[in-house]
Amino acid sequence: MRQWILKVHPADNVLVALTDLKPGEEVTYEGTTYKPSEFIPAKHKFAIDTLATGADIIMYGVLVGKAQHQIAAGGLLTTGNVKHAANSFMSEGHQYSWKQPDSSKFADRTFNGFHRADGSVGTANYWLIIPMVFCENRNVEVLQEALVKPLGYGRKKSYELKAQNLINKIKAGGSIDEVLFTEIEPENTVAGNARLFPNVDGIKFLNHSGGCGGIRQDSVTLCGLLAGYITHPNVAGATVLSLGCQNAQVSILEEEIKKRDPDFKKPLYILDQQKTGTEADLLDTAIRQTLAGLMQANQNTRKPAPLNKLTIGLECGGSDGFSGISANPAIGYTSDLLVSLGGSVILSEFPELCGVEQNIIDRCIDSEDAKRFTSLIRTYSQRAEEAGSGFDMNPSPGNIKDGLITDAIKSAGAAKKGGTSPVVDVLDYPEKVSRPGLNLLCTPGNDVESTTAEVGSGANIVLFTTGLGTPTGNPIAPVIKIASNTKLYNRMNDIIDINTGSIIEGDETIEQAGERILDYVIKVASGEIEISAVKHGQDDFIPWKRGVSL
Template sequence: MLQSSKNYNGPLIRLNPNDNVLIAREPLTIGHQVALDGESVRLRAQVAAGHKVAARRIAAGEPIRKYDTVIGVAARDIEPGDHVHTHNITLVDFDRDPGFGLDVKPVDYVAPEQRATFRGIVRPDGRVATRNFIGIMASVNCSATVIRHIADYFTPERLRDYPNVDGVVAFAQTSGCGMSSPSEHFDVLRRTIAGYARHPNLGGVLIVGLGCERNQVGDLLDSQGLKTGKAVHALVMQNTGGTRATIEAGIEAVQAMLPVANDIVRTPVPVSHLKIGLECGGSDGFSGITANPALGAAMDLLVRHGGTAILSETPEIHGVEYMLTRRAVSPEVGQKLLDRLAWWERYTRGQNGQFNGVVGPGNQQGGLANIFEKSLGSAMKGGTTPLQAVYEYAEPIDRAGFVFMDSPGYDPVAVTGQIASGANLICFTTGRGSMFGSKPAPTLKLASNTPMFTRLEEDMDINCGLVIDGERSIEEMGQDIFDLIVRAASGERTKSELLGLGDNEFVPWHMGIVS
């Protein structure tokens, strides 16, 4: 792993003494003289920042090691100073010993009376919120336009009398009918909607359906144990009188919930009430050097204070899953993670998807050659504490500490599942500059490098490129992130909130056929 005392003054970064590739700290031109293992070597290609350079001769078929981890094999002989990327790396799968529990270390928990606090919103049933929205859910795409019209009615001017309400937000979605039911896809959709309806960050909920869809509102409520009342309302368009009548009835229902939702105060509560969803997108060659390990350090702090860190994006641990199974608190927890990966192997068989090796164009441009290399950085977000549990997508998370929730790597889908599982804040690392926000749980965006942070500062919340710049260690950056999390959980607006993002990022996982 990256050492906090690394000196990044030179043009190339060595992450581990056993590595046979180095990382370009800055753009390097062909012919540039660099020191490789004590010898001056001329670069044989132009190399972009974050990309890899061969530290020595690598024979065809020889493993390529980064962080002393195999990320592929040389497709042909590679000479010192060569650019090492997709053109000369081949992804070769290999057996990995899961080593269940071998790296489990006891957590040095902070005493309850000494734990950090944030100013949270305590609901009557004891749940703790970081934001206070009223949410409108669509049981089916056919009611999506109606719920948006209801939400749009509640302009800042009309909410002026309710200063403690963060907004009225419509969670439209594109499924709910034309799908197999019963099915895993059907169950996931209902579980996701219910997870949002129960979320502590929603002070009131309105669920709107059409009436003839497969995902019937009444069955949805009954199957998920949701009951209508002061804080939960339901409407069915075909019973209410159509589009215009349902919009009017929905506005009336929200108006009735606003005074109750507004009647809250923020009070100091332990950060053990925080559940942080961990996400990365638009990654680059610096993500696994700065933002991801720094976020991991922050999550180690959070776990020590009794909080919960939720790692997801199952395709993006493919190839390094042993880093997590070795931290599993039991063989059963480790095996559940392997079972989810086996499911993904079946699910993606024959497809040109990320799980099978191909990362997105932005990842490749940023220096990541394949899914093993991306996974290596992605897994670092989870820190070093024991893996306490593994959950399915949108399954309620009932264990504190570091946990894993199965999801695709696609950012909106993964974050939707994390929020449905109970995440009340999201930390999103990016090297290319993802413009992402989420509701009702806000997103903090962590930039992996200073040039991108400077270019996109209006969207980025914190610059983890300071690690590469030599201004912060991983541990110091982790503390900075932890402090920012506490402030954001207490109500400080994130950059994505200031920009108004998050209304269109509710994207439940579509798993099955459309018929």
């Protein structure tokens, strides 16, 4: 049944408007009637009772702000009358018990994936071409031009055709308003050119701006991230281009690969331009070796695998006031289901755990993990403050406009992505997931940096919730976009895959949505569904430079 307001937690002293509420309009929740004193836009919050100046504002059962001045009962919470505040926390946790969800209907399910020598299973099969330093980006682009379309991985560029129609009209002296376009959907192959290697999903190019300059630790971290991609279950092998003199030396990359896969057996071709000589020789060798690697990669085919071979990254971006009560709790339940089945999940975005740190600490199985989480998040917060910022500056203008007016409100809702299962490991960027269960990974809240990191740590699928809409994807892992509200899903369904607005509308429970999402994940992992980000070639890849980004 459709409700008009929601009290997220019994201890809350604010209510969420699920639709626009007029001043004086009476609305009822669980037998109690409330009357907003002013217009309350959907997704925003209003006070249950009068809040005095300095009063705590509680939502999700935690402190999310302080009243800057008195807020009348039924009054709208805004950035003008509320300031960020969050609970303090200690590194010591409390005893935690977890009630596992009923996952019996998924107990015998499998997905069809690509099995690797190290025992991991990929949801896709890609070849990588990677520069060790930004100086090699142009050579990588040349290889992209030389290989993608001839091998059948190009897509029809409908907008080029549309632009050409407009240009021809202008040349003929006509009006561009007279041009009518016929939709031309992107295709998986260039017309008349089928894939030469049908079992290889594509060649992906990880251009970046790092590898030299900065501090040496930046290069070591970058090598760790690149090693995470090379050893990733969705990757068959890689071609690596090195200039030779950069800080990110090949020897560091090789050491990082061994950390993640001591018995590494994938085809890996590393070329040093300063040793090879001419650009022509470098590119000729790279093309020959890449084609040889693709022939090997094409021999791998999809085979059944248990769901415990899935590692799901949990991400949110362009969040709104519904994200924390629909999409995020829904994938939180999906997370709990997968954990109960023996799979792994990754919760990252440390600036968006502000205010719920103690809850996270209490869920850590190992006291050392609790201490490490405490150290990582405090150090991160301190560095942000030293740079003239802070976690309280995390919400974007879009977040604030749609009801996430403090970082603690945003964070308390964002943390719902992690479900309720115990924390089995705490990882620092760019460490690899090695334990089944809920893993914490230190990353910024920046959508692409965090998604890039989760995949580098082993996520072979990412669940990405959004309330405002975003096209974010990843070169090698499917990023499934999940709308928090039906209006967004209907408006941007070319880039959104799943709608959880049904929860807001009362047509579906969080648990039902979570099960529906896991069923969808299994189909994506098996190659049965091509998600929007993959369809559009949304290959976002941004390494995180520590201390710069929230």
